[in-house]
Amino acid sequence: MNLKVTIAGTEFKSPVIAASGTFGLGREYNAFYDVSLLGGIATKGLTLEPREGNGGTRIAETPSGILNCVGLQNPGVEKFVADELPFLDKLGTVIIANVAGSTEEDYLKIAERFSRTSVDCLELNISCPNVKCGGVAFGVEPASVEHITRAVKAVCGAKPLIVKLTPNVARIADNAAAAENGGADAISLINTITGMAIDYKTRRPVLGNVTGGLSGPCVKPIALRMVYEAYRAVKIPIIGMGGIQTPEDVLEFMIAGASAVQVGSANIFDPMAAITIVKGLTKLLNSCKIDDVNEVIGSLII
């Protein structure tokens, strides 16, 4: 049975990747299982300087989902490269650096820095809804998606560039095409959907940041639809995510057009989630008599 998928020349031993922001920098989950068994790990969004993130409450639960407004708390690129990358390197799985900035200059500096490190791919986060002048400013208008993609692609050297799209846009197909036109090697979607929670007793927002990003199983139908629309708009590979919790979910995303998937919130709900999905996927493919996972990519029948 073949579980390997190749995206922009990078081979993933399984199509199941840990999503940015839900997997720390890999260490925590390694205490529960061997994280090198995953197809890859996307790091927490990394900024040029260290960030302390947002104040106040950062999480709220909604039916079958969560809202978060962490606000890109991270040690900054240099500290990540010095303290965390050596550990990730030794794992022997694909390491995707999630790049977050607030200005174009930030993005370029970070991408250039990573081009000189051992990370396998860059994931351009122009879709974080939780920081004021955050990357999402670049992610909404197709023209600015194309612009920032082209600029970053020019400085990231040989590293494959994945552009992570926000679902908070008018037409996801246009943004996907814009990333492709800008030179992206792949796209990933979806980031979280902007939402809100209110405490009726205090009449105050539950989240310190007032609004936050929705994720978890409640967003899956939206995410699937967007992967499907993006697949019809671009030729570059797609990494799908949004509410994935089971091996069946993985196949659904791949049938819609994803070459690989990321598992996010499920890790927060269950520390064994990602590895359970990886193991379950083999069983599921067996029971469906599929011996190469690549067979299902984009195989939707309409």
Place this chain on the structure above:
Amino acid sequence: MKDIIFTVQSKKFLSESVFELKLHTRFTLPPMRAGQFAHIEVPDASLCLRRPFCLYQFDRHSITLVIAVVGKGTKSLSNLKRSDTVRGIVPLGNGFTLSVRHQKIALIGGGIGCAPLLRVPYDYPGREFRSYLGFSTKSGVMFCEEFEQALSVGFLNDAGGGCDGLKKSSRITVSTDDGSFGFKGYAADAFLADYKKGYRPDVILTCGPEPMIKAVQKISAELKIPGFMSGEMRMGCGIGACLVCACAVREDGQVKNKRACVDGPVFRLEDLIF
């Protein structure tokens, strides 16, 4: 820390809205200490997040939690029946760590917040504990017998040494906000009353609602008695990966967002920023 499948061994209501849940596993549990917590799956598919509860009692094959029903998740947990299974990660968090200088210890708890303090005397036998347990009203008063028992552990072990000869009863002060039982006022006020009578603990440990923690923080600063608190932040993963449990603390003169689940939930009172 380990993700473990537990079986409900017993469930007992301590008051109308508070129950004690004893969970058993055939696996040998990792070593645990006072102030650490368990992250428990809720038996309701629409509630994805686990819920954190402090380890009230534990041994090598079981943990006991005391849970106040405050919302959907705790309500759902209150419907668990004997021999149901439930997954939980244990043990999590740093727990209470006392130094050898901390021989006289004041425990100040509010409501359900008394629970994490109960285990401390077992972890530090031979030291002198006094506990101040605060509740809103008489019908909510809990944990008295359990603290009697816990404090006598220290008491007995200490009998040959430097025990100050306090009677059992004077080592536990129960207070109610409305005065319907015990001392009238907050647990922190009950502590202050003893301080005025000459009680001088080496350290204060506290857990409870935010206003109480703030009051104890002030007392600790004014009286120059160091203290530790255990907080109730909202949590996601519980294992340090998602950063949603941030708690603002002072460190080396700077404000840092620490993860309550692994860097806490116990923090020094003087470091805490509200």
